[in-house]
Amino acid sequence: MTEPxxxxxxxxxxVDDHPVVRDGLRGMLGGEPDFDVVGEAADGTEALATVAHASPDVVLSDLRMPGMDGVRLIRRLATQAPRVRVVVLTTYDxxxxxxxxxxxxxxxxxxxxxxxxxxxRGLRAAARGESVLAPTVSARLINHVRAPGGRELGALSDREVEVLxxxxxxxxxREVAEELFVSEATVKTHLVRIYAKLGVSDRTAASVVAHERGLL
Structure with missing residues (x-):
């Protein structure tokens, strides 16, 4: 599959177990000339088959669904269709x-x-290979990387600096993964940790903050 x-x-x-939600998202994306909805699924199992047939660039998936949930779907896609980006769209944060x-x-x-x-914007960024986080999600991740006692682990590791x-x-x-001989999933994980440590929500802001702090 070529890079979008x-x-x-x-x-x-x-991917969503509620037909009304799927209808609404399909209608929203259908009104944009740069999007093409090539398939739908009601759960993770159906989504795997749909992705294999439709070869999408991005999967927009709910998180909690009957049968195979969103997290299990993401794990399966990471191995079966590693170039497909998954954007979670859920009510749970x-x-x-x-x-x-x-x-x-x-x-x-x-x-x-x-x-x-x-x-x-999030879907377009994901198609370019960029990580996208809702503001409240960024805050959750910042809290997650804090050490006991509230001390923030703000220092980037050597590998995180290299990724940045x-x-x-x-x-x-994809290009970072090829340069560092790692998987795209590994790069995504590094970026999420970088965002959390720098207190930002996207790669542009991370680059700006890193330059301001002399990290690069």
Missing amino acids: SVESTIRVVI GDRDVVAAINAGATGYLLKDAPRDEVL RHVARGANN
Whole structure:
């Protein structure tokens, strides 16, 4: 599957166990010229089959579903379709849900009460290989990386600095993974930790803050 570009259509599969939600998302994306909804699924098992058939760029998935849930789906896609980006769209923003999804390899985590434009921006960013987090989710991750007693672990590891250097030069997740001989899922995990430690929610802000603090 080729890397999505700004000019190309972003192929999306929608995964949600509520038909009304799927209808609403399909209608929203259908009104945008750069999106093409190529499939839908009501749970993770159906989603795996749909992804294999439709070859999407991005999967927009709910988290809690009957049968195979969103986290298990993300893990399976990370091995079966590693170039497909998964953006979680859910009502749940608890620590357990957020951390589980990100650790499984989710590219983004958005909430269902997010404005329409925020969801569209998130999907476009994910198609470019960028991680996208709702503001409340960023706060959860910042808290998750705090040490006992509230001391923030703000220092980046050598590997995180290395990842950030490539990101600051404009590399996407796939390019960083190739440069460092790691998987895209590993790059995503590094970026999420970088965002949390720097108190930002996207790669552009991370690069700016890193330059301001002299980390690069």
